[in-house]
Amino acid sequence: MAKQYEFIRILNGIWKKNGWSSLIKDRCNPYTCTRTSYICTSSHKSQEERSARERLSTAVSNYQARVDLAASYRGMHFYGMGEGVCNHLTLRAPAADGNGDVMLLVPHGTHWSEVTASCLLGICLDSGDVVEGDGIAEASATNIHMAIHNTMAPKIQSVMHTHTPYATALACLEDSRVRMVHQNSMRFFGKIAYDSDYDGLPDVEDEGPRLARMLGDKEILMMGNHGVLAVGHSAAYAFDSLYYLEKACLFQVLAMSAGTKLHEKPDNIAKKVAESFDAITVYADRHLDGLKKHLARQEPHFMS
Numbered sequence: 001m002a003k004q005y006e007f008i009r010i011l012n013g014i015w016k017k018n019g020w021s022s023l024i025k026d027r028c029n030p031y032t033c034t035r036t037s038y039i040c041t042s043s044h045k046s047q048e049e050r051s052a053r054e055r056l057s058t059a060v061s062n063y064q065a066r067v068d069l070a071a072s073y074r075g076m077h078f079y080g081m082g083e084g085v086c087n088h089l090t091l092r093a094p095a096a097d098g099n100g101d102v103m104l105l106v107p108h109g110t111h112w113s114e115v116t117a118s119c120l121l122g123i124c125l126d127s128g129d130v131v132e133g134d135g136i137a138e139a140s141a142t143n144i145h146m147a148i149h150n151t152m153a154p155k156i157q158s159v160m161h162t163h164t165p166y167a168t169a170l171a172c173l174e175d176s177r178v179r180m181v182h183q184n185s186m187r188f189f190g191k192i193a194y195d196s197d198y199d200g201l202p203d204v205e206d207e208g209p210r211l212a213r214m215l216g217d218k219e220i221l222m223m224g225n226h227g228v229l230a231v232g233h234s235a236a237y238a239f240d241s242l243y244y245l246e247k248a249c250l251f252q253v254l255a256m257s258a259g260t261k262l263h264e265k266p267d268n269i270a271k272k273v274a275e276s277f278d279a280i281t282v283y284a285d286r287h288l289d290g291l292k293k294h295l296a297r298q299e300p301h302f303m304s
């Protein structure tokens, strides 16, 4: 029973640790307030209070984004989709100090099974400097992800790059197309771009803009001889996409290994499946929420 309250206990601890509760003290009571010197609005809030509430809201949004991204790192590890301390998942979030946005990123050398909300670095999206947290930001991750975020905002808030086994296996084939052979494949109909120009470890200055161009208006980039990249309007969306793409590639590679012809569905069927999935907008959030509940029971430290 105690574990059910672990999330609240940890959140309360973080709340106190960061002094966020002080932001809402002296709260204006609309029935008793006599502070007429303040400019009260119809909601009877002073400018001072509104400012405090905005700072509080920003701090909470920053923390919630950190929890989502920490859960995504641990979720990738949970599903066997990690790559040691390499590869990167990033999420744009309001800066904790209210000064614009930051890109949340794992500190270099942190194993994905050990990622916590507070360990994540906040990277300035203009300079690439670490402005939140302690640790080293891996240079290629900073430059490449930052360029994609800056090119594709505000539509795209999360960028995730992995070397997941089956998607990467497919990316190692001369023909790395995701074939429309299963509903997990068909949900990506029309959403996958392909990059077959791998020519060695990238120049970090040019790679981000190049990948953004290759991605165009798609959500997935199959990176030939390398791995896969997914983008989304939230960590939950990008995470869910990577998970189901990996399952689609797993089914395809297994089916191909049977040595008989794949049973591909025509475009009109695949398109209909993709549209059906698009209409169910809650799936991705529920996936990550379910994972967070599991982690809250098994590894509650991820929220700290």
Ligand SMILES: [Zn+2]
Residues within 6 Å of the ligand: 087, 161, 162, 163, 226, 227
């Ligand atoms: Zn890579």
